Amino acid sequence: MSKVSYDVSNGVAILKMCNPPVNSLSFGLRKDLLAAVEAARADAAVNAIVLIGDANGFCAGADINEFSTGGAAKSPNPHEVHFSIELSEKPIVAAIHGNCMGGGFELAMCCHYRVATEDAKLSLPEVKLGLLPGRGGTQRLPRLVGLEMATNMIVSGEPVAASVLGELGALDQVVPADKLLESALAYAAKVAELRPIPLASSKKVKHPDYEGYLGFMRNSLRPAAASNPAPLKCLDAIRAAVEQAFKAGLETEERIFQELMCTPVSIALRHYFFAEREARHIEGLGDDVKPLSIRSVGIIGAGTMGGGIAMNFLNAGIPVTILELKQEALDKGIQVVRKNYQIQVDKKKLKADKLEARMALLSGTLEYESLSGCDLIIEAVFEDMGVKEKVFRELDRVAKPGAILASNTSNLDVNTIASFTKRPESVLGLHFFSPANVMKLLEIVRGDKTSLQALATAMELAKRIRKVAVVAGVCDGFIGNRMLGPYLMAAAYLVEEGASPQQVDRALERFGFAMGPFRMGDLAGGDIGLAVRKRKVAEDPNFQYPQFLDQVAEMGRYGQKTGKGMYLYQGRNAEADPDIDALLESYRLEMGIEPRAISDDEIISRCLLALANEGAKILEDGIAARASDLDIVYIYGYGFPAYRGGPMHYASSLGLNEVALTLRHIANTARGNRAQWEPARLITTLAEQGKTFSSSSHQ
Incomplete structure (x- = not known):
């Protein structure tokens, strides 16, 4: 089955990429995309072409697995696809939504026109893998948005809003999310007869003092070069975009890309990239195991850990009830949560109305019975087994059937903790790291009797609160x-x-x-x-x-x-x-x-x-x-x-x-x-x- 569907509407061919989960530019997608482009170029009924992604987004970039297998060079390689698009006698409009990253953004830059949704995410993040955009990104982006914006995007790897790129000319239209295909088709029809067709590769990079600017950037980036040489190497490729013809610039880019591929830093960063994704795969946890819906959370303890843990759920829009034994401790804990949010407001990282909205989701109690309706209850009390026992016996008494009971313990035996209840299948460890509202790691500790459903719920919840989860078994200290x-x-x-x-x-x-x-x-x-x-x-x-x-x-x-x-x-x-x-x-x-x-x-x-x-x-x-x-x-x-x-x-x-x-x-x-x-x-x-x-x- 082809990874690119082909339809024609009023003289415009619609090529839709479908390569789940993120439309990565693997060999299969490249092969089918090239075939679809060539078919549209040869179709007498077609005057213009729209390239769009499926519901998962436009294209999140290259298939990084191919970097180590050699698949990235397999014909048709990305450059062959790019040249087929760029040299098309019929204008091609990229219709961009969702993630348009790395190789996906490079693909969009090969198209003659670009229409994007207001919420599209566009970036060239390869530097974060110790690499540079190696499929024309360092050559086409400076030609489209200018030297300074292109350099900042390439050496940082951070996304830039569609509105900004639209003002700079990299995007021809920025439209509401529900109008993308409609707008792209209309734009394609509008430009179908316009000639000459604009090519990013034919533009010149103009800057009044490019040597001075690149020298300034080099000095700025040099202190970090020991930990990642890629940003400085990006500058070498960007210089080629200014000084060399397009084809020669591509050759310079490719040479530097291959050099970076072999560096220990890039090898390590690519390992880290895959390791994070592999951690999500748990043996025995298939699609048939459905996680529970977590609509409300209870937390035992309003101290530093309890308050920090609460903020993760408040940020995700999940109501939280914190339990303390004394009103003074409860009031202090809630005030600390508010103070932490106020710091974000003062730094302009959070709007004041968001602070109030999140605090409205937080309530306090001195009674265990107030937690009886919670779907998940997390214990964050002193690291002592005797204290844990008292808490879990109370939770077993008041928690509703099916509620997940979790301990934030960093060392203690989760199996022993589970034995304090009559529902060990619902007990696991959720080890947050301090400060819990900042640190991204979450150790999910799987007890001997923890059910697959409880584990699936914890994994899904980690994603919801933007944590990187790793599953550990029970031992002293876990991992x-x-x-x-x-x-x-x-x-x-x-x-x-x-x-x-x-x-x-x-x-x-x-x-x-x-x-x-x-x-x-x-x-x-x-x-x-x-x-x-x-x-x-x-x-x-x-x-x-x-x-x-x-x-x-x-x-x-x-x-x-x-x-x-x-x-x-x-x-x-x-x-x-x-x-x-x-x-x-x-x-x-x-x-x-x-x-x-x-x-x-x-x-x-x-x-x-x-x-x-x-x-x-x-x-x-x-x-x-x-x-x-x-x-x-x-x-x-x-x-x-x-x-x-x-x-x-x-x-x-x-x-x-x-x-x-x-x-x-x-x-x-x-x-x-x-x-x-x-x-x-x-x-x-x-x-x-x-x-x-x-x-x-x-x-």
């Missing part, structure tokens, strides 16, 4: 915090052996982390870390860790909230503290440790391999479905740099045989629990087979 433990211990033992907290943080921040482990610990709170360590010792008397961590916390140095932790704080500004230096010197002396010089490379190696090794054990235990899920958790939840692809991708890029050898070396030389550093069985197996995490059955 993120389980991996975090060995990472933090690796950092702490490095300090015990001679590094300073500042050196460890600086090394990892230079690698690309948003925040080093000690600054992160001070932000979370030293008391939290102390409680976790005490719990682990109670559960496992053999659990080992550097005792200076407890010494710091037991001095009341809990981090930012007390003004002192591993650092001194003036507001959020962290400064080295001589008292910590003295404490560490005394501690090492007492422990008989001779401090040694430690390189930044060793810091990065030990901390990152601690993450990857524990991640491999998580995969062995079946806690996660695939290695790339772990990468998504760390990129979205823990500040791992996206341009490194995540800890599992990074380990794969080193070579798993090298990873196994390095882990064994660390096991023989580092302080602490040697067994923690023994390579996971999955790592050694994949290394012996010459495979990576992404080529294993776990990916």
